[in-house]
Amino acid sequence: MEKPVALVTGANRGIGFEVVRGLAERGYLALLGARDAAAGEEAAARLGAAGLAVEPVQIDVTDAASVNAALAVARDRYGRLDSLVNNAGVLLDEGVPGLEVPVETVHATYEVNVYGALRVAQAFAPLIVASGGGNVVNVSSIMGQLAYAGPGYLAYRSSKAALNMITRVLAAELKPRGVRVNSAHPGWVRTRMGGPAAPGTPEEGAAPIIWLATLGPDGPTGGFFGPGNQPLDW
Numbered sequence: 001m002e003k004p005v006a007l008v009t010g011a012n013r014g015i016g017f018e019v020v021r022g023l024a025e026r027g028y029l030a031l032l033g034a035r036d037a038a039a040g041e042e043a044a045a046r047l048g049a050a051g052l053a054v055e056p057v058q059i060d061v062t063d064a065a066s067v068n069a070a071l072a073v074a075r076d077r078y079g080r081l082d083s084l085v086n087n088a089g090v091l092l093d094e095g096v097p098g099l100e101v102p103v104e105t106v107h108a109t110y111e112v113n114v115y116g117a118l119r120v121a122q123a124f125a126p127l128i129v130a131s132g133g134g135n136v137v138n139v140s141s142i143m144g145q146l147a148y149a150g151p152g153y154l155a156y157r158s159s160k161a162a163l164n165m166i167t168r169v170l171a172a173e174l175k176p177r178g179v180r181v182n183s184a185h186p187g188w189v190r191t192r193m194g195g196p197a198a199p200g201t202p203e204e205g206a207a208p209i210i211w212l213a214t215l216g217p218d219g220p221t222g223g224f225f226g227p228g229n230q231p232l233d234w
């Protein structure tokens, strides 16, 4: 039987790398997205050496030509896409008060976390529909929760809140076409973004994302889920 195919953006390191590993372990052909082609090839080779079906794909989510080229690879070489994980993200305003954060920093954050994720979802959704339906997972954060927002991280928080709204709108539009769209919070985990003081491992952070990426037709859509696959307030 043909393997299901998944694409994970920003997967050359951190949480995305572990999501690729987990999906490949669950029988997916996992496309390891990386904006730096060499970094993607090196990361995919490490997982391939462990016997996993992982292929590198160059994809810079801020670059429409790169996204379209990645779409062509998925469509022409593999013929389908069952799961898309919008994992690529940046945190550019750590320690900067919202009253002082340069608007350029907010813009640069949105380029990846908001416009990038939307660009990739818009490009790949038709292929997921044509493949008979599947899952889109937007890797968000509890930092994007409106309910518990506090000071600082204005660019990052608001980008993830916007991403959560993108989840809700696309979930409503894609539900009749058999595609579930959910937001995931991985927990605070030790990656370059999360830093060395974070309590969790990247593998733990990947768990709720992998769950959402592998949902069947009866799975939830338009939701926000965190560690332990628990639903979160918006």
Ligand SMILES: NC(=O)c1ccc[n+]([C@@H]2O[C@H](COP(=O)([O-])OP(=O)(O)OC[C@H]3O[C@@H](n4cnc5c(N)ncnc54)[C@H](OP(=O)(O)O)[C@@H]3O)[C@@H](O)[C@H]2O)c1
Pocket: 009, 010, 011, 012, 013, 014, 015, 016, 034, 035, 036, 039, 059, 060, 061, 062, 086, 087, 088, 089, 090, 112, 116, 139, 140, 141, 142, 185, 186, 187, 188, 189, 190, 191, 192, 193, 194, 195, 198
């Ligand atoms: N770590 C945490 O505690 C935590 C908590 C909540 C949510 N998250 C979210 O989880 C996701 C993964 O974070 P992480 O902790 O694994 O971070 P990370 O280790 O910093 O990895 C971020 C990944 O995103 C990629 N990326 C950045 N800009 C990109 C672009 N324009 N196009 C394609 N890829 C791009 C990076 O590529 P390069 O290697 O080329 O830079 C890298 O592969 C992010 O969306 C983040 O907001 C993380």
